Structure formats: C-alpha cells, structure tokens
Amino acid sequence: MAVLAEELIAAFRRKGMKITPQRQLLCTLVEKAHDQHEHPTVEALHLRAMEEMPTISLKTVYSTLAELAELGMIRLVALGTGSVRVDPNPAPHAHFVCRSCGRIIDHPLDLDDDTESALESDLGFVVEERDVIYRGRCAACRSQETGEAVLLKEGDVSGNSQHR
Amino acid sequence: MAVLAEELIAAFRRKGMKITPQRQLLCTLVEKAHDQHEHPTVEALHLRAMEEMPTISLKTVYSTLAELAELGMIRLVALGTGSVRVDPNPAPHAHFVCRSCGRIIDHPLDLDDDTESALESDLGFVVEERDVIYRGRCAACRSQETGEAVLLKEGDVSGNSQHR
DNA sequence: GACGTAATCTACAATGATTGTTAACTACTA
DNA sequence: TAGTAGTTAACAATCATTGTAGATTACGTC
CATH class of the missing domain: 1.10.10.10 (Winged helix-like DNA-binding domain superfamily/Winged helix DNA-binding domain)
Incomplete structure (x- = not known):
C-alpha cells in the first residue's frame, strides 16, 4: 500500500x-x-x-x-x-481560488513575518494558524471572460471586485 | 447625520x-x-x-x-x-481571530507582492481579492487558559459564542 | 402634487452544509 | 473466544443563508 x-x-x-x-x-x-x-x-x-x-x-x-x-x-x-475542502497537505501554503471555475491551486506562502511579530509584541496575540486566500480568475476562465460578460447584467460584476 | x-x-x-x-x-x-x-x-x-x-x-x-x-x-x-461578518472597512487588511473569544482585530496587510506577481506571470492568474486570516489566542484568553469565551463589549453577539 | 411602475418589503418556506443522537455493531485486547 | 470501549449508520436537528410571492413603497414623470 x-x-x-x-x-x-x-x-x-x-x-x-x-x-x-x-x-x-x-x-x-x-x-x-x-x-x-x-x-x-x-x-x-x-x-x-x-x-x-x-x-x-x-x-x-x-x-x-x-x-x-x-x-x-x-x-x-x-x-x-460553499463547503469545506480537504487539503491533504498540512504544510502552510496559500490558496488561489478561481471565481469562475472554482479551481484551487496551492502556492508557497510568502507572508511578511513582521506582521505576526507585531501582532505578538504589540497586541499579545499568538498566531497559531494562517489562512491566505487569493481570489481571482485563472487563465482559462479569463480567456472566456468576454463571452461571459455579455451574459451578465451590466454592473453586476464591475461593482463587487476590489481593484488595486 | x-x-x-x-x-x-x-x-x-x-x-x-x-x-x-x-x-x-x-x-x-x-x-x-x-x-x-x-x-x-x-x-x-x-x-x-x-x-x-x-x-x-x-x-x-x-x-x-x-x-x-x-x-x-x-x-x-x-x-x-460560523457566520459571515460585516467588515465596514473595504480597504485591504488582515484579520486576527481569537479562537477562544472570537474577537476580531484588523491589522495592516503586509503581503509579499512577489507572490501575486508569480501567480500572474507563471500561472496566468489575476488576483482580485485577498483574504488573510491569522488565528490564535489574544492576550486576555491566553492569561485565562480556560478556553472559554470572555465578555465582549456592548453585550452583543458580534464577536463571541461562535465556537465550532 | 398625484400616478404608475419598478423596486423593495415582510413573512414564510426551502436549501445546503454540518452536527447531534442513539442503538447496533466491530476491532482489539486479554 | 468473549468483553468492552470505541465506532458506525441512519436519522433528526441545527444553523446560516437564500428563494418565493404577494403586499407595499419610493421616485421620476407628467
């Protein structure tokens, strides 16, 4: 086995x-x-x-x-x-989640340690676990984006995403 | 108003x-x-x-x-x-969540941009949103060590009693 | 200022994921 | 092989959230 x-x-x-x-x-x-x-x-x-x-x-x-x-x-x-996912890899890593197809991809976790240090020293928090999730669109779904956009009502999607 | x-x-x-x-x-x-x-x-x-x-x-x-x-x-x-939280601040920031009392604290977001760059260039993903959650124990709960919820301000249910 | 229509409102039902309960069953130790 | 703690399956219950439908309301237009 x-x-x-x-x-x-x-x-x-x-x-x-x-x-x-x-x-x-x-x-x-x-x-x-x-x-x-x-x-x-x-x-x-x-x-x-x-x-x-x-x-x-x-x-x-x-x-x-x-x-x-x-x-x-x-x-x-x-x-x-919508429901919990089983992640067979317990080591820390980030997740990318495609909003369109739901695909989930692991990615190395590059968190700045200063954040956790500040949490611990300034606020007394002890960090035991981290969840880092990126949401967006994968390449496959983006290539279909124009076709889908036609089907969406104007304003439905444009307003709810946070651009940078 | x-x-x-x-x-x-x-x-x-x-x-x-x-x-x-x-x-x-x-x-x-x-x-x-x-x-x-x-x-x-x-x-x-x-x-x-x-x-x-x-x-x-x-x-x-x-x-x-x-x-x-x-x-x-x-x-x-x-x-x-256990339930969705209303975050009145739409600007990107991380959340610290205390496992014991459920308290939620905002914290500046120090994500390494290399991660997102790598996602976009290597995999074709476009990141639209980030969720960064730190879980652990706040100072008050650690000093108690009982694991039970502590009293929160205002007596509402916005922060406590959400154990799983 | 009143009207007509689209949009919103409330009440209620339904959903979907997850957890609790209980009686029956099973793996493991002696 | 039997005893027993621990596990299982069926079922009910729960919780957060969403869908439905008819009644009600806000607002641009006249």
Missing part, C-alpha cells in the same frame, strides 16, 4: 484509535487526492468512498476527516466555495 | 436604488460599527436594527448588506466563526 496512507493510518494507531475499514479507505482516498493536488469537498470524498464501500455514511466521512485534521495530517479549509 | 452613512446612502442613490428607511437605518449601523472597529454578524446587526425598527426582517438586512458589499462600500468576510 502507498506511503501516505500508511502514515495516516499510523497516526490513528499512535493515538490508540481503531483501524476500521472506513478509515483505511479514507486514508487511501486522501493519499490519492494528495497525489493529484486536489482539494475535494467532503461530499466528493464521500462519493468516491461509496464506489468502494457503498454503505459508508457521509457522517463517518466527516468524522474521520475531522479526526485526521485534529491529528494534523490534513487541513480542512473554508475557501468560500 | 454622520459622514460615512451619507456616503453609503449616496452609493445607493448613485446606482438608482431607492433610499428606504431600512437602508438608511442600516447605513447608520454600519457607520457605528466602523467607528467601533467592530465586525458584527448579520444577525447582530439585525438585532440592533430591530431596536429602532422592530419590524425589520433578517432577510432585508442580509439583502441590504449584500448590496453594500456589491457597491464596494463594505466587505462580507467569512472568518471561520
């Missing part, structure tokens, strides 16, 4: 949690998502899981992913797409 | 939208939130609005705030606190 899935299962075992067939299956699905650089929704993973195990419930998928997130093996990120 | 509220109303008028008593009221409430550096939930603003206009519906508040956001006068930000 593959490497990442084994690590996830080992994390369960390390915490004394039981290695159920559902957890094993989800660990392999998380690994596949990782390999494909995907950020599937919980619902999407549930559908994939049901291909192998038709009776697995959505609730179990939610629970298991929440457990993996608590173990620090994945991240559950809210990217404004 | 105060300055910011007038600007918000002017923005409605500029778009040919009608100046209803509900919109006027909400504009003044947004101004107050701005003056207090608050990030109230829609629900919280609805409660405040009902103090002046008991029959105003939550739906109207949602709609009006969505309109103000489309006009670029406010931002509706999802900070992972």
Whole structure:
C-alpha cells in the first residue's frame, strides 16, 4: 500500500484509535487526492468512498476527516466555495481560488513575518494558524471572460471586485 | 447625520436604488460599527436594527448588506466563526481571530507582492481579492487558559459564542 | 402634487452544509 | 473466544443563508 496512507493510518494507531475499514479507505482516498493536488469537498470524498464501500455514511466521512485534521495530517479549509475542502497537505501554503471555475491551486506562502511579530509584541496575540486566500480568475476562465460578460447584467460584476 | 452613512446612502442613490428607511437605518449601523472597529454578524446587526425598527426582517438586512458589499462600500468576510461578518472597512487588511473569544482585530496587510506577481506571470492568474486570516489566542484568553469565551463589549453577539 | 411602475418589503418556506443522537455493531485486547 | 470501549449508520436537528410571492413603497414623470 502507498506511503501516505500508511502514515495516516499510523497516526490513528499512535493515538490508540481503531483501524476500521472506513478509515483505511479514507486514508487511501486522501493519499490519492494528495497525489493529484486536489482539494475535494467532503461530499466528493464521500462519493468516491461509496464506489468502494457503498454503505459508508457521509457522517463517518466527516468524522474521520475531522479526526485526521485534529491529528494534523490534513487541513480542512473554508475557501468560500460553499463547503469545506480537504487539503491533504498540512504544510502552510496559500490558496488561489478561481471565481469562475472554482479551481484551487496551492502556492508557497510568502507572508511578511513582521506582521505576526507585531501582532505578538504589540497586541499579545499568538498566531497559531494562517489562512491566505487569493481570489481571482485563472487563465482559462479569463480567456472566456468576454463571452461571459455579455451574459451578465451590466454592473453586476464591475461593482463587487476590489481593484488595486 | 454622520459622514460615512451619507456616503453609503449616496452609493445607493448613485446606482438608482431607492433610499428606504431600512437602508438608511442600516447605513447608520454600519457607520457605528466602523467607528467601533467592530465586525458584527448579520444577525447582530439585525438585532440592533430591530431596536429602532422592530419590524425589520433578517432577510432585508442580509439583502441590504449584500448590496453594500456589491457597491464596494463594505466587505462580507467569512472568518471561520460560523457566520459571515460585516467588515465596514473595504480597504485591504488582515484579520486576527481569537479562537477562544472570537474577537476580531484588523491589522495592516503586509503581503509579499512577489507572490501575486508569480501567480500572474507563471500561472496566468489575476488576483482580485485577498483574504488573510491569522488565528490564535489574544492576550486576555491566553492569561485565562480556560478556553472559554470572555465578555465582549456592548453585550452583543458580534464577536463571541461562535465556537465550532 | 398625484400616478404608475419598478423596486423593495415582510413573512414564510426551502436549501445546503454540518452536527447531534442513539442503538447496533466491530476491532482489539486479554 | 468473549468483553468492552470505541465506532458506525441512519436519522433528526441545527444553523446560516437564500428563494418565493404577494403586499407595499419610493421616485421620476407628467
């Protein structure tokens, strides 16, 4: 079996949690998502899981992913797409989200450390986690932009984006 | 009437939208939130609005705030606190969110422009909006170490009780 | 200043994502 | 192999938010 899935299962075992067939299956699905650089929704993973195990419930998928997130093996990120996304890569990174097609791309995180230092020294805040999300349009969607704009009512889009 | 509220109303008028008593009221409430550096939930603003206009519906508040956001006068930000927050300041800035008490603090945004340049040149993405959220613990909550919510000013629900 | 129309209003229902509950089941240890 | 803690699936409930429809209202036009 593959490497990442084994690590996830080992994390369960390390915490004394039981290695159920559902957890094993989800660990392999998380690994596949990782390999494909995907950020599937919980619902999407549930559908994939049901291909192998038709009776697995959505609730179990939610629970298991929440457990993996608590173990620090994945991240559950809210990217404004309506539902939480499973991010199989727990290392810090930024996300670009295309407003048109919903595509999500990881990107290295280049936050200025001064910001966090200032938060800690000036305000006493301890930063434990960062979410950096860029929203915009990917190349494919921008090339179709003119065609789509015709379909949109005037003023619908022009007013709600923040230009710089 | 105060300055910011007038600007918000002017923005409605500029778009040919009608100046209803509900919109006027909400504009003044947004101004107050701005003056207090608050990030109230829609629900919280609805409660405040009902103090002046008991029959105003939550739906109207949602709609009006969505309109103000489309006009670029406010931002509706999802900070992972369970519901959308009204950010009366549309200029780019980062948010610090305390995991314990839910307090939200604005902070200047120090993103490295190289990241966005790389996104645009390497991948063809055009960044239109950024969300930068720091999660952690504020000084008050860290000193308590109980993990429970602390009292917030004004006794409303704009900042607390949004645990997951 | 009144009118007509488009826009908005409220009340209510519906949605969609997520979480809680409970009884049945299962993996693991002894 | 049995006991038991922990997990599962079905179902209900919750929460924030959005959709619908008929009643009401603001505002440009006359």
